[in-house]
Amino acid sequence: MQHYLDVFIAILPFLWTGFVQTFWVSLVAIAAGSVLGFLIGVVRSQRIPFFHRLFGLYIHILRGTPFLVQLYVFYFVLPNTGIEALQWSSEMAAFVSLSVYTSSYVAEIIMAAIDAVPKGQWEAATALGFKRLSILALVVLPQALKLAVPPMSGVYVNIIKNTAILSVIGISELTRQGEISIMRFPRDVLFIYGVIALVYFVYCYPVLRFTRWAERKVGGTRVVNLD
Amino acid sequence: MNWVLDFYNYRIVEQYLDRFAEGLENTLVAAALSLIAAVVLGTLLALCRMSSRALLWRPVAGYVAFILATPLLVQIYLIYYGLPILVPATARWSELALGIIALSLHNAAYMSEIVRGGIASVPRGQIEGGKAVGMSYPQRLRYIVLPQAFANTLPPLLGQTAVLIKDTSLLSIIAVFDFLSAGLLLNSERVRPNESFLTIAAGYLAIYVVMLALSSVVKRWLAGPAWNAGA
Numbered sequence: 001m002q003h004y005l006d007v008f009i010a011i012l013p014f015l016w017t018g019f020v021q022t023f024w025v026s027l028v029a030i031a032a033g034s035v036l037g038f039l040i041g042v043v044r045s046q047r048i049p050f051f052h053r054l055f056g057l058y059i060h061i062l063r064g065t066p067f068l069v070q071l072y073v074f075y076f077v078l079p080n081t082g083i084e085a086l087q088w089s090s091e092m093a094a095f096v097s098l099s100v101y102t103s104s105y106v107a108e109i110i111m112a113a114i115d116a117v118p119k120g121q122w123e124a125a126t127a128l129g130f131k132r133l134s135i136l137a138l139v140v141l142p143q144a145l146k147l148a149v150p151p152m153s154g155v156y157v158n159i160i161k162n163t164a165i166l167s168v169i170g171i172s173e174l175t176r177q178g179e180i181s182i183m184r185f186p187r188d189v190l191f192i193y194g195v196i197a198l199v200y201f202v203y204c205y206p207v208l209r210f211t212r213w214a215e216r217k218v219g220g221t222r223v224v225n226l227d
Numbered sequence: 228m229n230w231v232l233d234f235y236n237y238r239i240v241e242q243y244l245d246r247f248a249e250g251l252e253n254t255l256v257a258a259a260l261s262l263i264a265a266v267v268l269g270t271l272l273a274l275c276r277m278s279s280r281a282l283l284w285r286p287v288a289g290y291v292a293f294i295l296a297t298p299l300l301v302q303i304y305l306i307y308y309g310l311p312i313l314v315p316a317t318a319r320w321s322e323l324a325l326g327i328i329a330l331s332l333h334n335a336a337y338m339s340e341i342v343r344g345g346i347a348s349v350p351r352g353q354i355e356g357g358k359a360v361g362m363s364y365p366q367r368l369r370y371i372v373l374p375q376a377f378a379n380t381l382p383p384l385l386g387q388t389a390v391l392i393k394d395t396s397l398l399s400i401i402a403v404f405d406f407l408s409a410g411l412l413l414n415s416e417r418v419r420p421n422e423s424f425l426t427i428a429a430g431y432l433a434i435y436v437v438m439l440a441l442s443s444v445v446k447r448w449l450a451g452p453a454w455n456a457g458a
Contacts, residue, residue: 064435065428066396069407073428076420157296164298168400175301190309197297197305204296 007188008195011181018177019199025173026160029095033102033159034152040103041110042136055107062104067162071097075169094166098159105155112151113144150214157207161200174199239422243413250409251430257327257405258392264331265391266384269338276343287339294336300397303329307401326398330391337387345380346372378449385445389438393431406430 040055062070074097078086088096117140125135167176178196182189232238240247276287294302306329311318317325349372357367399407410423417423 060435061428061432064432066393066407066431068396068399069424069428069431072407072410072420072424076414077424080420161298164300165397167300175298175304178301178304190305190312193301193305193308197293197301200297200301201293205292208292208296 004188004191007185007191010184011192011195014177014181015174015195015199018172018174018196019203021171021177022160022163022173023203025095025098025166025171026156026163029098029102029163030156030159032095032099034106036099037103037106038110040107042114042141044107045111045114046132059104059107062101067097067101068165068168070101071165071169073097074100090169090171094169094171098162098166101162102155102159105158106152109148109151109155110144113148114140116147117143147218150211150218153207153211153214157204157211160204160207164200235421235425236419237422239413239417239419240426243409246409246412247406247426247430250404250406253323253404254392254395254406257323257330257395257398257403258388261327261330261334261395262388262391264327265334265338268331268335270342272335272339273342273346276339277346291336291339294333295340299329299333299394300400302333303397303401305329306332322398322401322403326395326401326403330394330398333394334387334391337390338384341380341383341387342376344383345376348379349375381445381449382442385438385442389435389442392434392438396431 040058043051044055046052071094075090075093078093079088121139121143122135125139130138163171163173164175166173167179170176172180174196178192181192185192272287272291275283276291278284303326307322307325310325310328311320353371353375354367357371362370395405396407398405399411402408407427410427412423413426414420414423
């Protein structure tokens with residue numbers, strides 16, 4: 001027992017740096033991905049012929065490939081194109097790929113939520129002489145965003161979990177810090193990964209509970225299937 | 228044609244074709260075996276979770292919460308490094324076997340939630356009807372609940388299967404030679420990221436398209452002829 005306590009105290013600084021990194025990466029990716037996804041979702045909900053299909057393809061490509069493969073594409077393939085702006089660091093590649101990945105899920109949720117607002121709301125606002133953009137901003141989106149809360153928080157759990165994959169390109173987040181700690185204490189592999197799992201659990205579980213709570217609150221209608 | 232070869236030299240990919248095939252085989256084997264194990268285990272977990280005995284449902288609820296709230300990669304590490312310590316007999320098992328165990332345990336939790344949702348969607352009156360005509364618990368399960376739950380479960384189950392196939396790519400991190408590893412091998416030997424990763428991405432996309440087609444066929448099949456005539 002004393003041994004485990006010693007190991008725990010020894011790896012505590014690593015855990016803390018790792019957690020802070022995980023926390024920031026997930027937060028920034030969630031923010032950027034949500035903004036991007038929101039825009040795409042709103043455009044797609046308007047069924048503008050060309051753009052609807054184009055962004056549909058974008059979503060399918062991002063959903064049809066594993067995040068790990070997308071990360072490798074952003075890390076290896078894009079800097080290889082020779083374009084100056086894409087010669088980014090591994091942090092930037094990690095952040096951009098995670099945000100783009102997030103945006104595909106958010107876009108689907110936002111579109112489904114906008115579609116779930118009854119058509120009569122559109123018609124009534126049109127009858128009152130509102131323009132399309134003001135209907136969207138003043139009538140439909142306020143109702144749609146409420147519907148989007150439960151699935152969005154589900155996606156956030158997913159994003160937090162996916163930050164673990166960033167360890168493969170050397171981002172020093174929680175899982176990577178665990179690997180580093182294991183180099184010091186190779187016999188305590190199980191214990192260290194157990195602690196790492198626990199830290200993720202403490203971060204994700206409240207969000208997961210919030211998702212369940214919000215689902216019940218909104219009325220239990222699951223607008224989109226997660227994953 | 229030169230710029231095509233500069234960007235994507237398919238001749239290099241051709242040389243690695245059998246490596247890609249080998250990787251694809253391992254990916255599909257891992258996905259298929261862990262899918263079967265996860266569905267079986269997930270159904271058992273769902274039944275335990277719905278039991279009224281606290282000794283049965285509490286541990287299962289804790290297990291599901293743990294799986295849902297921790298990254299798959301960490302779970303894979305826990306099994307890959309931890310299982311041989313806990314069960315010495317597994318120390319000589321291949322990475323693929325340990326990876327399949329990790330994926331099965333991970334997906335069993337998701338499957339149990341899906342099956343539970345399917346069972347919960349069977350109206351209470353159906354079960355009461357079964358009780359009224361004197362059916363035992365296994366009979367009610369076999370003839371009333373599971374057939375109806377199955378129809379409600381199949382669409383989300385297919386969705387989870389698509390996720391599972393994508394998740395097998397994480398096995399490349401514990402040195403399973405899966406489809407993604409074939410691309411990593413090409414990149415490390417030839418330093419051609421386009422040929423390796425774009426091929427891999429296209430391969431996974433092809434699998435995804437097959438899964439999409441399959442799920443739309445299943446949806447039409449489940450809805451039945453009467454529904455489809457109207458649509």
